[in-house]
Amino acid sequence: MTILNDETIREDSGKAAREFDRVRGPFDGRWVAAFTLPVQIHDLSVGGCLIASHHPQQAGRRITLDIELPFEGWLRLPAETVYSRPDYGFAVKFVDVPDETMARLTRVIEQLKPGQPVV
Numbered sequence: 001m002t003i004l005n006d007e008t009i010r011e012d013s014g015k016a017a018r019e020f021d022r023v024r025g026p027f028d029g030r031w032v033a034a035f036t037l038p039v040q041i042h043d044l045s046v047g048g049c050l051i052a053s054h055h056p057q058q059a060g061r062r063i064t065l066d067i068e069l070p071f072e073g074w075l076r077l078p079a080e081t082v083y084s085r086p087d088y089g090f091a092v093k094f095v096d097v098p099d100e101t102m103a104r105l106t107r108v109i110e111q112l113k114p115g116q117p118v119v
Contacts, residue, residue, distance in 0.1 A: 020045035023112045026052070032064040032076070039089075041067050046106055048079065048093035056084040063092065071111055072104045 027041040031053065040052040044067070057063070061081045068074050079092035097105070 020047045021109060021113065023109055025049075028068045030066040031055075032066055039065075041065070044109070046094070046102065046109055048082065048091060050085070050091050051089045053089040056086075057081040057090045059083055062095070065092070069105070069108045072108050075101055075104055077101065077105070 022043045022045040025040070025042045025044055027044060029039045029041040029051070031037040031039050031051070037053070037055065041049050042052060043050040049065075049067075051065070059081050063079050063081065065077045065079055066074050067077060077094050078096050080095050082091045082093050084090045094102075094105075
């Protein structure tokens with residue numbers, strides 16, 4: 001896994017500037033709905049992630065994700081869809097994440113940064 005440093009994306013490109021370090025992944029996940037669907041998680045940060053899925057979503061939809069992470073196990077994260085990426089999946093931002101869950105996610109991101117000792 002590789003961490004990507006903060007990137008600045010021009011506002012006029014139609015994409016928001018990246019605020020957080022990201023871990024490429026992939027990570028195993030589950031989209032929890034009426035049926036639980038397995039998904040692959042990419043570009044994970046404390047702010048959100050990219051979900052590889054054959055079920056694209058419209059922006060603004062609330063979903064629940066379970067993500068299996070090294071060091072911490074499974075985390076349940078409430079999210080909101082931000083945009084679809086044709087022929088790939090969709091991006092989400094995490095919303096209303098409980099403090100303990102956010103602390104666990106933050107620990108994983110910090111531990112996966114280059115130069116950090118793996119415990």
